[in-house]
Amino acid sequence: xxxxxxxxxxxxxxxxxxxxxxxxxxxRVSLTATAIACLVGLPVGALVAIGRFRGRNAVLIxxxxxxxxxxxxxxxxxxxxxSRSGPLGFLGLLYTPTAMIIAQAILITPIVAALSRQVLExxxxxxxxxxxxxxxTRWQTVQALLWDARYSLLTVGLxxxxxxxxxxxxxxIVGGNxxxxxxxxxxxxxxxxxxxxxxxxxxxxxILLVIALGVNAAVQAVRMTAARQAYV
Amino acid sequence: MxxxxxxxxxxxxxxxxxxxxxxxxxxxxxxxxxxxLGGRGCTMIMGANGAGKSLLxxxxxxxxxxxxxxxxxxxxxxxxxxxxxxxxxxxxxLLRRSVAANIDFVLKARGKDMTRRDALLEHVGLSHKAGQxxxxxxxxxxxxxxxxxALATDPEVLLxxxxxxSLDPASVLAIESIVSEACSRGVRIIFVTHDxxxxxxxxxxxxxxxxxxxxxxxxxxxxxxxxxxxAARNYLSGKIVV
Amino acid sequence: MLKRSIMxxxxxxxxxxxxxxxxxSIIVQSTxxxxxxxxxxxxxxxxxxxxxxxxxxxxxxxxxAIKNAENCDGxxxxxxxxxxxxxxxxxxxxxxxxxxxxxxxxxxGPAADPAGVGGMQDxxxxxxxxxxxxxxxxxxGDDSGTHKKEMALWADTGVDPLAASGTWYRxxxxxxxxxxxxxxxxxxxxxxxxxxxxSFENKQDFVIQVQGDEDLFNQYGVxxxxxxxxxxxxxxxxxxxxxxxxxxxxQEVIAGFKIADQQLFFPNAPQN
Numbered sequence: 073x074x075x076x077x078x079x080x081x082x083x084x085x086x087x088x089x090x091x092x093x094x095x096x097x098x099x100r101v102s103l104t105a106t107a108i109a110c111l112v113g114l115p116v117g118a119l120v121a122i123g124r125f126r127g128r129n130a131v132l133i134x135x136x137x138x139x140x141x142x143x144x145x146x147x148x149x150x151x152x153x154x155s156r157s158g159p160l161g162f163l164g165l166l167y168t169p170t171a172m173i174i175a176q177a178i179l180i181t182p183i184v185a186a187l188s189r190q191v192l193e194x195x196x197x198x199x200x201x202x203x204x205x206x207x208x209t210r211w212q213t214v215q216a217l218l219w220d221a222r223y224s225l226l227t228v229g230l231x232x233x234x235x236x237x238x239x240x241x242x243x244x245i246v247g248g249n250x251x252x253x254x255x256x257x258x259x260x261x262x263x264x265x266x267x268x269x270x271x272x273x274x275x276x277x278x279i280l281l282v283i284a285l286g287v288n289a290a291v292q293a294v295r296m297t298a299a300r301q302a303y304v
Numbered sequence: 305m306x307x308x309x310x311x312x313x314x315x316x317x318x319x320x321x322x323x324x325x326x327x328x329x330x331x332x333x334x335x336x337x338x339x340x341l342g343g344r345g346c347t348m349i350m351g352a353n354g355a356g357k358s359l360l361x362x363x364x365x366x367x368x369x370x371x372x373x374x375x376x377x378x379x380x381x382x383x384x385x386x387x388x389x390x391x392x393x394x395x396x397x398l399l400r401r402s403v404a405a406n407i408d409f410v411l412k413a414r415g416k417d418m419t420r421r422d423a424l425l426e427h428v429g430l431s432h433k434a435g436q437x438x439x440x441x442x443x444x445x446x447x448x449x450x451x452x453x454a455l456a457t458d459p460e461v462l463l464x465x466x467x468x469x470s471l472d473p474a475s476v477l478a479i480e481s482i483v484s485e486a487c488s489r490g491v492r493i494i495f496v497t498h499d500x501x502x503x504x505x506x507x508x509x510x511x512x513x514x515x516x517x518x519x520x521x522x523x524x525x526x527x528x529x530x531x532x533x534x535a536a537r538n539y540l541s542g543k544i545v546v
Numbered sequence: 547m548l549k550r551s552i553m554x555x556x557x558x559x560x561x562x563x564x565x566x567x568x569x570x571s572i573i574v575q576s577t578x579x580x581x582x583x584x585x586x587x588x589x590x591x592x593x594x595x596x597x598x599x600x601x602x603x604x605x606x607x608x609x610x611a612i613k614n615a616e617n618c619d620g621x622x623x624x625x626x627x628x629x630x631x632x633x634x635x636x637x638x639x640x641x642x643x644x645x646x647x648x649x650x651x652x653x654x655g656p657a658a659d660p661a662g663v664g665g666m667q668d669x670x671x672x673x674x675x676x677x678x679x680x681x682x683x684x685x686x687g688d689d690s691g692t693h694k695k696e697m698a699l700w701a702d703t704g705v706d707p708l709a710a711s712g713t714w715y716r717x718x719x720x721x722x723x724x725x726x727x728x729x730x731x732x733x734x735x736x737x738x739x740x741x742x743x744x745s746f747e748n749k750q751d752f753v754i755q756v757q758g759d760e761d762l763f764n765q766y767g768v769x770x771x772x773x774x775x776x777x778x779x780x781x782x783x784x785x786x787x788x789x790x791x792x793x794x795x796x797q798e799v800i801a802g803f804k805i806a807d808q809q810l811f812f813p814n815a816p817q818n
Binding site: 198199201202204205206207208209212216219220221301302303 | 365367386387390391393397399400401409410413416438439440457
Binding site for chain 3: 155156162167250253263269
């Protein structure tokens with residue numbers, strides 16, 4: 073453990089170009105996947121939050137169950153579609169960062185949708201009567217809820233990002249862990265572990281943890297500013 | 305500020321309520337309300353706690369269905385004309401945004417002239433708070449903002465549900481003057497209150513609810529000196545009425 | 547406004563920096579043993595400098611590498627399971643299989659050597675002795691080239707280890723490195739290729755116990771994927787890479803790859 077910590081500090085201080093490349097790709101893939109998951113998951117969460125329709129309970133159960141999608145299964149499904157012999161093979165996306173983004177986006181969209189549904193439903197209970205009095209359309213209601221819950225939804229996005237940046241099962245299948253192309257933090261850790269270089273693997277893990285801490289701290293700072301203005 | 309009274313082809317008033325019954329979880333809250341309100345003025349609805357005042361207001365606004373009976377705004381059912389009315393709640397529900405953004409939101413959502421925001425804030429005395437978070441306003445300021453938001457929709461009828469409960473006297477007067485001004489411009493006011501002094505100050509007529517029915521509906525000039533019903537008499541004299 | 551800029555940046559991130567777009571890059575489906583040992587890291591920069599072709603290596607077990615190539619998700623296959631490779635070519639997925647190089651398998655085990663096989667050369671004898679003693683043995687169990695080799699050796703021995711699966715015979719279902727980590731963790735014998743073992747960094751008290759048998763010979767082959775089955779294959783670049791590997795120069799590069807002064811792979815492509 074001490075050896076790994078020293079190695080981690082050494083790696084960071086040396087400004088290792090390969091490490092930087094891997095870290096930046098991790099961030100690029102997982103942040104983009106989070107953005108896509110939010111673009112899709114937040115409106116879905118909002119519509120389910122304010123909706124009263126038949127089968128709503130079934131939708132809720134499905135959304136919550138999909139939060140537990142195993143990354144390997146998502147990776148396999150995406151692989152089967154993007155494989156050159158698959159239906160979307162002509163796009164030539166397998167073993168690219170785009171494929172990894174797609175897989176992670178699919179993995180975390182249910183998380184964003186299910187968690188945002190909870191946040192937005194709580195807020196809607198407070199706003200519903202006022203909004204009905206103002207005769208807002210469904211879409212206006214969705215927009216208002218999303219905007220007013222924006223700081224709580226940051227935490228939801230963070231949960232999605234955390235899951236994306238930490239998973240290895242999906243990206244290793246659709247990305248292939250190709251050096252200088254699709255190698256990210258988690259696949260690099262898996263590789264070093266398989267090489268038996270446990271200290272380096274752990275050092276990379278420590279760096280990943282520090283990155284996650286940094287992202288969380290940044291979001292927390294934004295939330296605290298918002299809380300002071302009673303916007304949370 | 306212009307009013308939109310003439311913009312609609314059919315008038316909302318007179319309001320006719322016939323045999324209105326509302327049961328909530330088997331408890332009868334309204335038990336055959338009959339009421340006729342004419343075209344102008346400020347009607348106060350009074351009565352003891354639990355008399356069904358707030359729920360009557362929501363029924364009139366079209367926010368919930370009645371168990372039986374009929375409400376007609378001119379020729380319309382309440383739910384058809386919700387947009388031509390505005391309701392100010394006892395506890396204002398403000399968006400988690402700035403004071404100005406709360407007004408902007410309603411103007412935009414209802415397709416109104418966005419440039420009216422500053423005039424609306426000025427009208428309720430909140431210009432100096434425009435950029436501040438709405439949810440950090442004092443109780444009186446928050447209710448004034450809720451009133452400005454209601455007026456932004458150019459309502460023909462303004463419904464108020466104890467808007468000044470638990471506010472300080474200065475805030476109460478500020479809100480009363482905004483309401484009176486709207487009334488003088490021709491906005492029909494229906495105002496639920498517990499505050500007898502407030503009713504004296506601004507009521508043109510008073511509807512007194514007792515045990516789910518209209519105990520009396522009298523002009524203010526008559527109601528306060530000589531209420532007809534025992535229930536109202538007891539209420540005005542400070543007796544506890546159950 | 548905000549929404550539009552989010553959309554724009556998503557589009558840029560999705561589409562930008564897509565290395566696949568370069569035509570001069572190929573995908574090689576290969577095995578963990580070649581990748582983990584560092585052979586590719588040593589060899590590919592030399593090849594790329596000469597030809598300008600970027601080689602992207604997907605390192606998985608031989609079984610999965612062949613499957614991926616059959617799905618047309620690779621331009622060249624470089625694995626070590628001769629029978630499966632020949633089947634791959636016979637089915638039309640590959641154009642031609644060429645012997646490329648070999649290394650050998652060894653059986654590693656704890657220094658305490660509970661089955662007493664240390665120093666043995668006869669691999670079948672050693673395996674029989676391990677089975678007899680009921681000493682722990684960790685198998686890849688993942689249909690990889692190494693796993694196929696191990697199963698063939700057990701068959702020669704006349705022992706059916708699967709009957710003991712879960713007792714002394716432990717199938718990890720994982721790659722070589724993961725299986726070594728597991729085996730070392732539980733003190734089990736492991737069949738591994740020498741290249742992976744030499745470069746493996748978590749040996750602890752494990753040493754090579756059995757080596758030198760001709761039956762432990764580990765032949766690698768290289769096969770370009772057939773464009774008749776997979777039209778998207780980058781035929782020219784793939785052929786250039788395969789040709790270079792078996793050329794005198796490529797073979798020399800393979801022979802020159804050393805870790806701790808030990809040569810890991812021995813080129814044996816037919817030269818004419």
